[in-house]
Amino acid sequence: MAARLRGWVRGSEVAVVGLAVLVGAAVGLLAWGMGAAAHGLQRLLYGLEPHLRLSAATRLPDELVLLVPVLGGLALAGLNHLIARWRPKRPIDPIEANALHGGRLSLTDGAVVGAQTVLSNGVGASVGLEAGYTQVGGGIASRLGRACSLRRGDLRILVGAGTAAAIGAAFNAPLTGAFYAFELVIGTYSIAALFPVVASAVSGVLVARLLQAGTYVVETAAPGVVDPGYYPLALLLGALCGLSGILLMRGVGTTETLLTRFIPSVPLRLMLGGLAVGGLALISPVALSAGHGALHLAFMTEAPAWPVLVLLLVKAAASIVSLGSGFRGGLFFASLLIGALGGKLFAGVLAMLSPPGPDPLILTIIGMSAFGAAVIGAPLSMTFLALETTGSLAVAGPVLAAVAVSGLIVRRLFGYSFATWRFHLRGEAIRSAHDIGWVNDLTVGSLMRRAVPTAPAALDLAAFRQRFPLGAATRVVILGEGGRYAGIVSVPEAHAAPPETALEGLLHLTDRVLLPSMNASVAMAAFEAAEAEAMAVVDGPARRVIGLLTEAHLLRRYGEEVEKRRREESGIASG
Structure with missing residues (x-):
């Protein structure tokens, strides 16, 4: 019965949408729980009133703040020490899971990251809970999808639906x-992904609304008509936000590197980071927590330029120190607050130069979205956030222009979002969630032909011709002393050579080999550099031949896999 159910789910698009709805409902419930836990911790530790946000509290005792x-x-x-003893393996992010592992993500990792994020946010570190939310959402989706034996493409979509x-x-x-989900976790938009992603997002929002979660809800009013002069x-x-976003991301990386180098003790590093915050x-x-209360105040209150600049610098420094010292969380909400303050500062400066200046609320919304797009790397997501925040289509126009400029500047001058920048610092070659894991799975070892015709280097040409007549083989691998790889001889070329030619003079690719661990992309680059049609595969420093791979076979298999992924993304694949 279970096998029949899995087969139906695996082969039905409607069933995948149904799974996405279940995932969305579960994630909405857990997002409410995590938000309530973090806020409850803040109330307990700082003595907050029930509906007061930490970043908007003005009467906190100095001793508690420190x-x-x-x-x-x-x-x-x-907590990290206990987790490392229980689970030493580093958690895999949903973007990383979809890029490298075909959507395979541990639910245990979600629990680990969720606990670390709630604690970090709850004690006041300048990090958001969204990293924990998406980790848990992706983990639930992956676990349910693997239980139903979903195909690789469907599993990646379901993980994206969980984060949505x-x-x-x-x-x-x-x-x-x-x-x-489309821009960051799935890496592309397709009709096949649309239905489960939207279904999951809507069900998650409905559950959160029913529970009155009030997690990071941002609401403000904006004018229904925006003057065209706001576009320039x-x-x-948007350009200023793009450049500032690069500075913030580099600041986090540089701070983390310096603190790790000069303060090797993790507890001391975290305590000093907490003291700085x-x-x-x-x-x-x-400076405290994600900044929800402060963002609400940024939308609702007027302030001169200089105080806004101080708030912007304080929040940016707190976020850099929090993440650089090792607190767990995301920059999603912090980037929205920094961008909103930047937009308000921009409006204040323009008002000083040419009173009364533009509407600060409009530029606050534009700054929020543009800076968020620079750091998070999701321009359309930020545009829709502005639209859903304000309900104003008129504001969405200049917001879209700003996020496009911001995203382009970051893409050309930096090349990473904050998530992929963190992967880069760890040595992972990931720039998006596009599925490249299958390329790593498509290794030389899995593609090579193991039955390889070989001959000793001491063999003379006549004996070689006798052993390998025309038509018996295309090429032969020549082995030197101790069975080490010496080169490749073309059989037709050997038969066309003068009788006095030494076999050694016919050797090709004497210093060009493949390793079984190379993936398809590396192997194709090796073929291109060697200008070869076939290359021997050796086991490493010993250079013992274990197989032979032709460029034609490699390209054919690579093309088949590319076509398979294209069909999955377009929703055509059925097997």
């Missing part, structure tokens, strides 16, 4: 969640 993040860093170090529900539930914004301002603000919070509570 002490709680420090002790929180120590507690996180202890997570972001949608977090921001009460299903379109934002859906396009977050949006382009300029607490010190910044003495300047303004905007």
